[in-house]
Amino acid sequence: MPKASFISIRYKLVLLMMLVSIIVVSISSLLLYKNEVDIIESAAIESGKTQAAMIGFSVKSAIIFDDSLSATSTLSLFEKNEQVEYAVVTLSTGETFAEYIKGNIIASKTSPVTPLLEESVSLGTTSLDITTVISDHNETIGFLYIRTSLDKLHLQRQYYRKMLIYVLVISFLVAGILSLAAQRIITQPLNVMVRYVRELSGTKDYSKRLHLKQRDELGTLASGFNHMLNVVEERENALKTQRSNLQNIVNERTKQLYQKAHFDSLTGLPNRYLLNDRLEHAILTARRTNNGLGILFLDLDRFKVINDSLGHDVGDQLLKAAALRLQEIGRDSDTIARLGGDEFIYLVEGIEKPDDAGRVAQKIIDSFSEPFVLNDNILHVSTSIGISFYPDDGIESGDLLKNADLSMYHAKAQGAGNYSFYRSDMNKAIHQRLAIENELRNAIANNEFHLLYQPIISVETKKVEKVEALLRWDNPILGRVSPATFIPIVEEIGMINQIGKWVINEAFRQQNAWGDKRLKIAINVSTNQLLDVDLVNYVKGVAQKHQINLSDIEFEITEEVFLEQSAVTIARLKDLRELGVKIAIDDFGTGYSSLSYLKELPIDTLKLDGMFVMDVTENKSSQGIVASTVILAHSLNMKIVAECVESAEQLQYLGTKNCDYAQGFHIHKPLLADDVIELV
Numbered sequence: 042m043p044k045a046s047f048i049s050i051r052y053k054l055v056l057l058m059m060l061v062s063i064i065v066v067s068i069s070s071l072l073l074y075k076n077e078v079d080i081i082e083s084a085a086i087e088s089g090k091t092q093a094a095m096i097g098f099s100v101k102s103a104i105i106f107d108d109s110l111s112a113t114s115t116l117s118l119f120e121k122n123e124q125v126e127y128a129v130v131t132l133s134t135g136e137t138f139a140e141y142i143k144g145n146i147i148a149s150k151t152s153p154v155t156p157l158l159e160e161s162v163s164l165g166t167t168s169l170d171i172t173t174v175i176s177d178h179n180e181t182i183g184f185l186y187i188r189t190s191l192d193k194l195h196l197q198r199q200y201y202r203k204m205l206i207y208v209l210v211i212s213f214l215v216a217g218i219l220s221l222a223a224q225r226i227i228t229q230p231l232n233v234m235v236r237y238v239r240e241l242s243g244t245k246d247y248s249k250r251l252h253l254k255q256r257d258e259l260g261t262l263a264s265g266f267n268h269m270l271n272v273v274e275e276r277e278n279a280l281k282t283q284r285s286n287l288q289n290i291v292n293e294r295t296k297q298l299y300q301k302a303h304f305d306s307l308t309g310l311p312n313r314y315l316l317n318d319r320l321e322h323a324i325l326t327a328r329r330t331n332n333g334l335g336i337l338f339l340d341l342d343r344f345k346v347i348n349d350s351l352g353h354d355v356g357d358q359l360l361k362a363a364a365l366r367l368q369e370i371g372r373d374s375d376t377i378a379r380l381g382g383d384e385f386i387y388l389v390e391g392i393e394k395p396d397d398a399g400r401v402a403q404k405i406i407d408s409f410s411e412p413f414v415l416n417d418n419i420l421h422v423s424t425s426i427g428i429s430f431y432p433d434d435g436i437e438s439g440d441l442l443k444n445a446d447l448s449m450y451h452a453k454a455q456g457a458g459n460y461s462f463y464r465s466d467m468n469k470a471i472h473q474r475l476a477i478e479n480e481l482r483n484a485i486a487n488n489e490f491h492l493l494y495q496p497i498i499s500v501e502t503k504k505v506e507k508v509e510a511l512l513r514w515d516n517p518i519l520g521r522v523s524p525a526t527f528i529p530i531v532e533e534i535g536m537i538n539q540i541g542k543w544v545i546n547e548a549f550r551q552q553n554a555w556g557d558k559r560l561k562i563a564i565n566v567s568t569n570q571l572l573d574v575d576l577v578n579y580v581k582g583v584a585q586k587h588q589i590n591l592s593d594i595e596f597e598i599t600e601e602v603f604l605e606q607s608a609v610t611i612a613r614l615k616d617l618r619e620l621g622v623k624i625a626i627d628d629f630g631t632g633y634s635s636l637s638y639l640k641e642l643p644i645d646t647l648k649l650d651g652m653f654v655m656d657v658t659e660n661k662s663s664q665g666i667v668a669s670t671v672i673l674a675h676s677l678n679m680k681i682v683a684e685c686v687e688s689a690e691q692l693q694y695l696g697t698k699n700c701d702y703a704q705g706f707h708i709h710k711p712l713l714a715d716d717v718i719e720l721v
Contacts, residue, residue, distance in 0.1 A: 055220040062216030070205045070212075081197050085169060086162060089189050092122075093173040097185040100130050101175050104138060104183045112139035119143075119187075126168065127188040133181050159184075167191055234263065305379040307357055308364035316378035316386055320438040323376075323390050327431055335398025337387035338427040338445035339367075339405070342457035344383035345532075346568050351418060358415045359422065366408055370401075386442070387426075395430040395462055402426045402460035409458070423458035425449055434463045447471050453529070478530055480516050485543055489516055492547055493711035496720060497563070497682060497704040500696050505720050507561035507595065509704065510548045511711050512540070532567065541570045546583050549594075551714050553587040558721045563595040563625060571598065572609060577616045584620075591621035595646065599627050611642060618643045625682070630666065639677060647674045651685020651705070658690045668698050675699070 096115060103112035112130050119125040119141050128141040163170040168188050175183040303315035311319065320336070327334045341363060348356035360383065367377045367385060376388035389401050405426060413420045427449025435441045444463040450471060452461035484490055494508035514522045531537050545564060552559045570576055584591050596617060614624055625646035626639075630653055649670050657663045667683070674681040683695050686705030695703055709720070 055217075058220035059213070059216050062220070063213060066209060066212040066216070070208055074201050074205050077201050078198055081194060082164060085189070085191070085194055086164065086171075089169050089171045089187060090162065090173070093171045093185055093187050096128070096187070097173045097175045100139065100185065101177060101182070104130070104132065104175060105177060109139050113141070115139075116141035124190045124193060125187060126190050127186075129186050130175070130183055131186070132183045138183060165191075230263070234266070308361050308379050310364050310368075310385070311376060311378040313378070313380050316376065316380070316388070317438060319376045319378075320388060320441070323388060324431060324436070324438060324441075326390070328436075332390075333392050333394065333397075333433075334431045335389040335392055335395065335401065336429045336431075336441045336445040337389065337398060337402055337405070337460075338429075338442070338449040339385040339387060339424050340426075340449055340453065341383040342423045342425055342453070344422070347420060347422070349569065349572055355415060355418055355420075359413055359420060362413045362415060363409075363422070363424075367405065370404055370408055386445075395428065395433065398428050398430060399460065399462065402428055406458050406460065425452040425457065426460035427452055427463065428460060429463045450474065474530065477519065477522060477527055478534055480519055481514075481527060481531060481534070481536060484514060484516065485540065490514055490540070490543060490547075492544065492551065492714070494551075494560075494562070494714060494717045495704055495711040496709040496717065497702050498708055500683075500692065500700050500703050505560065505709075505717075506702060507563060508717055509563040509597070510544060510551075510565070512544055512565075532569065537567050537569050538573050541567060542579055545580065549583050549587040549589050552589050552593065554714070555718055558718050559589075559593065560717065560721065561593045561595065563597050565627065566596045566598055568599065568610070571613045576613060577620070580617065580622065581620060592623070594621075595623040595625050597625045597627040597648065600629065614643050628684070630670065639673075644677075644679060646680045646682060648682040648684055649700075651683075654683050654685050654691055654695075654705075655687060657694055658688075664694075667695070667700070671698050671700055 096118075099115045100112040103109065103115065116128050116130065116139055119128055120143075125141075126143045129137060130139040132138050159172065160174045161170070161172045168190055170186070170188050172184055172186045174181055175185055303312060303318075304310065305312045323334050326332075341359070344356065344359070347359060360379070363383075363385070364377070364379065367387065371377050371387070374390050376386075376390075378386045378388070380386060387401065387405065389398050392398060406424065409422060409424050413422055427445045427447065429435060429441045429445040429448060431441055434444045444467075447467045447470075448461045448463040451464075451467050452459045454470075455461065480489075491513055493511045493513055495511060496505045497507045497509060498504060499506050512524055512528075514524075514527055516522060531540055548562050548564050552562055573579075580591070580594075584594075598614075618624060623645040624643055625648055626644055627648045628650040629647045630650045647670065649667065653663045653666045653670075657667050671681050680701040682702040682704060683691075683700050684704055686692050686695070686703045686707050688707055691705075692703055692707060712720075
């Protein structure tokens with residue numbers, strides 16, 4: 042006999058079909074036989090239980106009336122049922138009440154089984170034993186036990202077993218004959234499919250199709266196989282497209298993650314992480330080529346005021362516009378990065394000396410001289426730039442950035458729109474600045490501030506009409522610190538509102554202390570103070586506390602209000618005017634004035650900056666500015682004050698141009714409160 046692995050598909054199909062047929066017929070026949078046996082057994086059990094229930098009901102009265110003869114008579118009815126071999130009625134105590142024994146049992150000396158005193162059904166190999174409870178009003182009064190012979194059931198089982206064997210034999214014969222005939226129908230198209238599958242597995246060409254003329258299941262199988270090939274071919278194409286799309290998505294996500302990790306989300310400039318990487322690379326390149334490189338640390342001047350007054354949206358627009366302007370200046374080899382806030386880094390590579398970086402810084406400052414047009418806002422914003430140079434100011438990236446930052450603060454101290462090179466003594470300056478910052482935080486609590494008052498006279502009468510309150514600071518460690526030094530730091534560290542309120546309270550207190558000789562007082566108020574929602578209520582409360590008339594108070598604001606004009610600042614100025622406070626524009630002519638703003642804002646006085654007064658007797662341009670400003674102020678029903686009057690000639694000239702007030706060292710230096718009152 043050939044090995045199984047070399048048996049042809051023809052014989053395999055025959056064997057398979059016969060095996061399947063044998064298994065199916067055998068299982069079906071066995072299940073049918075089992076079902077039939079279960080049916081007759083169930084029928085026998087149900088018949089016995091029904092019979093027991095009927096007999097039990099019949100003997101219940103006999104037990105109740107203790108009539109064993111009647112019960113015995115009832116049991117004798119089993120003589121008509123040849124299958125019942127034994128029956129007994131027992132009381133609940135276990136005592137036999139009535140009994141029936143089929144004659145042939147005694148003859149064969151078969152002893153009946155002692156019945157269980159509980160309800161039960163037991164199907165044995167030779168008999169069916171049924172015990173049923175006899176009860177009256179839910180009280181058990183006895184039991185009925187019946188044993189039934191299973192001879193009839195055994196005969197039926199033997200009959201079904203014979204029929205099962207006949208069916209199996211006939212089925213095996215028919216299955217063999219039909220398998221031999223059927224395999225020929227199946228083998229031929231299968232051989233065709235096998236040859237095609239072998240060819241397909243070798244060529245991997247899914248474009249070919251299987252052609253069978255059969256219209257039966259094999260034809261359907263061939264059609265399904267062809268459909269599967271269509272799906273496989275479509276999936277192959279789809280997978281190729283999907284792989285390409287997934288690769289594109291991965292590339293895009295990688296690009297986005299790189300962009301997020303290395304670039305600023307607002308401006309699109311490199312962030313601190315990418316800057317450090319490029320700076321390290323630039324240092325290595327400069328070291329290898331013996332070239333220098335410059336680090337320009339930029340900080341936008343007065344950005345906080347713009348951000349607070351015009352809102353963060355305008356601030357963000359300004360940062361993006363500033364970044365774009367820096368990119369327009371930069372070379373392809375330069376790196377422009379945003380560190381955060383309003384701080385930018387301009388990295389200049391391939392330069393030989395610090396002056397090269399200085400020229401780039403000046404180019405940036407010149408570029409920022411053009412105003413930024415942001416929707417409805419025209420903003421004049423300058424930048425302060427600190428410069429460090431490799432290798433003179435450091436050979437490590439951290440040192441270069443730190444030193445550029447230090448020099449930027451030095452540039453800011455020189456005024457807006459300046460740049461400064463790093464010097465080693467700047468470390469001392471920055472430590473001094475930090476010392477000032479630390480001491481400022483406790484200056485109010487330690488009572489270190491005081492006010493001086495500079496008289497303002499009428500140009501016509503030469504009498505003192507009012508005074509300007511000037512803040513001074515004497516620190517036990519630092520000594521007397523100039524306002525030009527500590528006021529910018531106060532604004533930067535966010536203490537301007539706190540110290541500004543102290544100035545207002547102290548000035549109001551002093552005016553009340555002067556009594557009947559009280560003078561009008563001008564108080565400097567910063568733009569940040571005007572943004573304080575509590576300012577108006579605070580002024581009103583302090584005025585009531587010190588019992589002063591707010592019409593004797595004048596708040597001086599800088600021209601930043603023109604630049605940073607907003608609905609909040611205008612509303613705040615109008616609220617102060619309604620309280621009686623006068624409003625003056627300080628240092629008029631040095632900022633970014635607008636005649637339309639002068640018309641719209643509630644202003645009472647213009648204070649002409651001293652730069653136009655100091656040479657007014659010699660400079661024709663200054664004379665023209667002074668004369669035109671006086672005419673402008675009077676045409677708008679405003680008073681005008683000339684600042685920094687240093688000579689009698691200047692004061693005389695101002696009188697010829699109808700200037701209203703003047704102040705300066707020629708008139709009086711700032712005085713203590715007790716000295717001022719003596720001038721009245």
